[in-house]
Amino acid sequence: MKTIGITTTVPIEVLLAAGYSVIDLNNLFITSKAHMEYIDIAERDGFPKSSCAWIKGIYGACLKHAIQEVVGVMEGDCSNTGCLVEVLKMRGIKIYPFSYPCSHKLQDVKASIQRFMQTFDVTLAEVEKVRTRLNKIRKLGKRLDKSTYIDKKVTGFENHLYQLCMSDFNGDVDKFECELHTKLLEIQGRQPVSSKLRLGYIGVPPMTGDLYEYVTKFNAGFVYNEVQREFAFPRADKALNIYQQYYDYTYPYDLTFRLEQIQKQVKQRSLDGIIHYTQAFCHRAIEDIVIKQTLNIPVLNIEGDKLNVLDSRTKLRIEAFLDMLLDYKEVTG
Numbered sequence: 303m304k305t306i307g308i309t310t311t312v313p314i315e316v317l318l319a320a321g322y323s324v325i326d327l328n329n330l331f332i333t334s335k336a337h338m339e340y341i342d343i344a345e346r347d348g349f350p351k352s353s354c355a356w357i358k359g360i361y362g363a364c365l366k367h368a369i370q371e372v373v374g375v376m377e378g379d380c381s382n383t384g385c386l387v388e389v390l391k392m393r394g395i396k397i398y399p400f401s402y403p404c405s406h407k408l409q410d411v412k413a414s415i416q417r418f419m420q421t422f423d424v425t426l427a428e429v430e431k432v433r434t435r436l437n438k439i440r441k442l443g444k445r446l447d448k449s450t451y452i453d454k455k456v457t458g459f460e461n462h463l464y465q466l467c468m469s470d471f472n473g474d475v476d477k478f479e480c481e482l483h484t485k486l487l488e489i490q491g492r493q494p495v496s497s498k499l500r501l502g503y504i505g506v507p508p509m510t511g512d513l514y515e516y517v518t519k520f521n522a523g524f525v526y527n528e529v530q531r532e533f534a535f536p537r538a539d540k541a542l543n544i545y546q547q548y549y550d551y552t553y554p555y556d557l558t559f560r561l562e563q564i565q566k567q568v569k570q571r572s573l574d575g576i577i578h579y580t581q582a583f584c585h586r587a588i589e590d591i592v593i594k595q596t597l598n599i600p601v602l603n604i605e606g607d608k609l610n611v612l613d614s615r616t617k618l619r620i621e622a623f624l625d626m627l628l629d630y631k632e633v634t635g
């Protein structure tokens with residue numbers, strides 16, 4: 303089976319219908335024990351120190367794993383992807399562009415996905431058949447999410463990990479479905495674990511996965527992972543077709559649309575506070591201004607760079623934030 307890398311979530315249904323095995327290069331990078339090696343590959347090839355670690359990691363992972371074909375999202379994701387794909391092209395990698403139109407009009411999303419289908423020579427019927435198959439697995443993802451914020455049986459890290467993996471179904475749809483079934487069975491047998499503070503995580507997935515474990519020291523736990531949940535398409539079953547599904551995906555479009563969904567989840571999950579993660583040298587850090595202004599809930603912005611563990615200063619800031627939330631909760635009951 304041919305393998306294709308993706309730089310972020312794309313209509314994977316099209317690629318699977320075309321017979322590809324799909325690998326999310328972000329996941330390949332961050333789950334590797336040698337993640338620093340991937341960053342080093344990029345820096346040796348000339349990527350500046352002052353560029354985002356994810357971009358460098360994606361590049362390194364692509365070269366290290368000899369990926370020959372990549373879908374680059376040129377609009378709606380990262381302002382650096384355009385330059386990244388130019389370098390990948392120079393290295394002989396075949397690039398297929400995809401765009402989430404900034405107009406966020408259904409007809410434009412439809413036209414973009416239709417172009418994508420033409421590129422890979424697949425029909426709408428073939429794509430919809432794959433979508434039906436994937437939606438069964440997405441339903442399992444929703445169960446796992448509900449077991450996090452309702453049943454309190456799933457940890458914040460597990461919630462993050464399994465939903466994140468749904469951007470590429472870990473490169474093997476059947477195997478991933480099986481794993482998810484087994485996990486859900488194991489979860490059923492667990493006792494609920496309650497934390498005093500219910501946290502939300504928003505922003506790009508963290509480089510620092512230890513964040514989830516760290517907050518538990520302060521009687522807190524994450525019950526919402528914003529972007530990871532979007533990767534798992536929790537509203538896909540309500541979409542009439544693939545066009546609507548990717549129209550209703552918040553991450554690539556404007557912040558107002560994204561914030562509407564976040565606000566809904568803040569209420570539904572009774573969150574006490576939010577940690578907004580941003581990556582050093584990422585344009586999305588500027589969004590923090592609008593996020594803090596709009597959300598009616600305490601928000602702490604933390605920033606990660608190349609390290610895959612929290613640094614001492616960030617730990618201290620998180621501790622102070624959680625202390626403040628705990629005090630507030632005690633006072634307000």
Ligand code: SF4
Pocket residue numbers: 354355356357379380381382506581583584585586
């Ligand atoms: S963190 Fe920001 S700069 Fe880095 S890849 Fe993601 S969107 Fe691009």
